[in-house]
Amino acid sequence: MGPLIPQEIIGADWNLFIAFVIGIGFGFVLEQAGFSSSRKLAGMFYGYDTVVLKVFFTGAITAMLGLLFFSLFGWIDLNLIYVNPTFLGSAIVGGIIMGAGFIVGGFCPGTSFSAAAIGKIDGMVFIGGLFIGVFFFAEGYPLIEDFYMSGSMGPIKVSEVLGISGGVVTLLIIIAALIMFKLGELAEKRWPRAEY
Amino acid sequence: MKTSYMNPYLAGVLLGLVLLMAFFFSGRGLGASGAVKSVMVAAVDIVAPEHTANSHFYSKYVGEGKEPMEAWLVFEMMGVLVGGFLSGAFSGRLNWRIEHFPGITAKRRLVFAGMGGILFGFGSQLGRGCTSGSALTGMASLSVAGFVSMMAIFGTAFALAFFVRKNWI
Amino acid sequence: MNLRNIIFIALVLLGVVIAMVPENTTKPYKLTAEQMLIEVQGAAEMVIADDVAHWLISKDPSLQLIDVRTPDEYQKFHLEGSLNIPLSTILSSENRDYVDQGLKMNVLYSNGTIGSHQAWMILRQLGFENNYVLQGGLNYWFDTIMNPQAPSVTSADEEFAKYDFRKAASGVFGGGNAVTITAPTANEAEKPRVIRKTKKKAPAGGC
Structure with a gap:
């Protein structure tokens, strides 16, 4: 039956309202997780706080499992879910530039909005920078x-590239994530920081 | 008033459920930088409509029957501001401040935040989506692009962390 | 047991389950069994060979013939302008744009009508519109269009008109009894209307 709007079970007029409601949930969770703090986010890259790793991977895995189970239950x-297309070259170079922006600015776009929402001036400045960057x-x-536009590979999935089922890919990612979580927790003990 | 942050794994599960709901209702994932693009395009279209009509980039989003501001992500990001504010109010974290490592000045923090924003804004357009739109959503749908973005973003941030360590530790 | 461990265990258990079960690749059927029964009884999916011949000769742009036989059989003979979508690949995503569309009238054919009907049943149950079956299949096509039999002298006039048309059509399609082509005089065959499909947007997203 789902996705409800592409299947026209809910009218398309509701799409933007649903976007707003989902955004509230997104913003609330980001802020509750501590993603409104650039120092918490940057802690990922110095080992003193790996909340980014934990939230990001747990979130991705939960959604992965959810999609596969929803599909299993019908x-x-x-087929109606958007899969972002792969353009290898621009994805890598874009990712490198974003990575530099992440460590320099201490936010990514989503988290800078949740920081700005609670009055962080640095979050607002980061958003200003985003506008300039997009304008450039x-x-x-x-x-x-x-x-x-080069290197287009279409909306391919990892499971198709590896030739195994999406469920097996998910299980492998879960195992990899648990190992990373353990490493993250060890790093937090190794490079502890006072509360900030 | 509780002020501490949520258990990160619980927050992750909730984040995943929000993402799953986005898929279930709208057939698409979360995003952030796309909203910035829509607002920027709409603004440029008001200031210089001729310029947007002639540009390969802008003309994808403006023109006959296209409303850049009526984009899913614009409404979603408005929700993010509301949701973030509610969470901040709920946990007593609402205040105007510039958060920075005590070893650097607030001004330096703002300069770097602005530079990071510019880089991220540019990179997100080149890479077709940011950490939320490409990496998180892409990974959830098992898209190759999602995993590539995730590795490129985090790999680069780790690689460059040493050079800007004075800003953070 | 703390929250972290509960979440870890749940994720691993769910991961193992999802890795073990086969992926759901079925496409949900849109029409119920009762609806299908009504469709089948109405036989509205059938188009007769004469009509198809007529559309072919007039080069009707909305006609799309689809050959559901194997590629080998398609190689040996196929109707002009037909696409080969073997029954086994009818569900593959590359063919989706051909079988689920709102611009053309697809006429499926096989040697008889079994293969084409099988394909039609699947497509119809998926809710796709504008797919039809060539009545009698290629066998009947050969008997009537390519090698028409003259009606007996006592037949009604319309039988003769039909025969003339078939003979002319046979000439166009390169059949045995090539005669000078008289412009087909058959009445404008009533054509099934193409049901316009509100073009569903491809799933959108991205930043």
């Missing part, structure tokens, strides 16, 4: 359009 048609991209687009 609650959702995975838009104005420079003619120069990078060829690279941006």
